[in-house]
Amino acid sequence: MTKLHLGHNILDHQLLDKDGRRCGNVDDLAVEDAEVVAILSGPGYWPQRSGRIGRLAGWIGGSRRVRIPWDEVAKIDSAVHLRRTAPEYGLGKGDDRVRPLLERIPGADR
């Protein structure tokens, strides 16, 4: 299987960091010379994925863009496993930002 073919098979798949944390999806792929060089993740890539509805979703979701070099992919099964933790790539920031708010409510860590 060529790298490009493989790349198309992982489009829209779940990203998992090295601890198994769900930290986004493969929103798009960076392709150079018919080869996938990076995974692109974040609402900033939605407008280029689809027309009006993607632009609307991107407008709501914000402009965050994360580029993960292909070498960071450790394993591919039904999800894409990355070699490092989510914050090292700048992934999962939304969850990290909401967490302190919820932790103020008693029982959030039960």
Next chain:
Amino acid sequence: MLVKPKMFLNLALGILAAIGGFVDIGDLVFNTAAGATFGYQLMWVIPIGVLGIIVYSEMSGRVAAASGKAVFDAVRERTGFTAGLSALIASEVVNLLTLAAEIGGVAIALQLLSGLPYRVLLVLGVIGLALVLWVVKLEWMERIFGYGGLCMLVFAVAAVKLGPDWAQAGKGFIPHIAQNNPWLYMYFAIGLLGAAMTPYEVYFYSSGGVEARWTPKDVGLNRANAIVGYSLGGLLSLALMIVGAAVFLRHGINPEHLGTIALGAEQPLGGVGLLLAIVGILFAVGGASIDTVFSGAYNLAQFLGWEWGRYRNPAGAPRFALTWLVLLVFALAIVMTGVDPVMLTEYAVIFSAVALPLTYIPILLVANDPDYMGSNKNGPVANTLGLVYLVVILVIAVAAIPLMLITNVGQN
């Protein structure tokens, strides 16, 4: 093979919870109203709907067990970003309508028990649900509401005690179209199918499988749960229709209020029957509120790749927890306007019938993918039934809105 008592116990407990959890406000409204309007003539639709939900729940549960993927992971991967996003928006709208209707149902049941004002009980009910969602583990939520919902079995006792015309009821299992008012008849048929095959049940079921960390070893458990649980749940739907026919049609009453439905159990069984019916309805719609609000949060989180699940505490899946909190507030805002929950239910069921293909087609595709499913991919039985039901679902989806307009939402 050695039968392990603990495994059998777990299966039995799961099935009991499934029976109690099958009926929601959509089933309550459509089954009783269909009985009250057409007597036993629509009985044949119920087994068709029940088999449909069994087929697709089993499939989605098997996908969850084999690949660790819940429905909206599959939707996005198989249909792509644009179509997946459209499916997400449609499912969120339908889910919110359904949630609002179920919450309205909770408040009505509480009102029948306490006599306090409806809007006060809406707020108290939502606060109560939020507390349960915040502190109780998913497994226990399912048990509490599932077992409480077993009080609904009072309708089965009522159906037998009413001494219905069994020959007439039996004839209702032969598919036919009523001569008087065929449009309304078809509207009810579609509503019954939509209520039995509501998409949120499949979202919740498959995400629950992932939450319970099902592995390929659990494929058998999944099958048993889906087949036995939903079949027995379907018996409750039949009982509701019989009560509708034997009590309301006979007396020319149109059960437009949830409280009227509960009276269907009072007539043959007295005060105890009424109390059990109200408590059963409370747990059934309360449990369905939990299923729908979690489904909304599951779908969004799965589509966007967020951390999700109740097996984590709220801080472990922050945006997931925030989403269900926000959905509860939105749903509360809808019912606080004073919109009639029964009316809302009819809209929710009809619109969910339109959204059915968006959910079921990706499940069928993924369940056939050997890369994901390995030896657990669909066999000939699952595929034949899956395709037959796909046709049924497409017909329903196309016919639902025209029938709703022709019949003025079942009013004529």
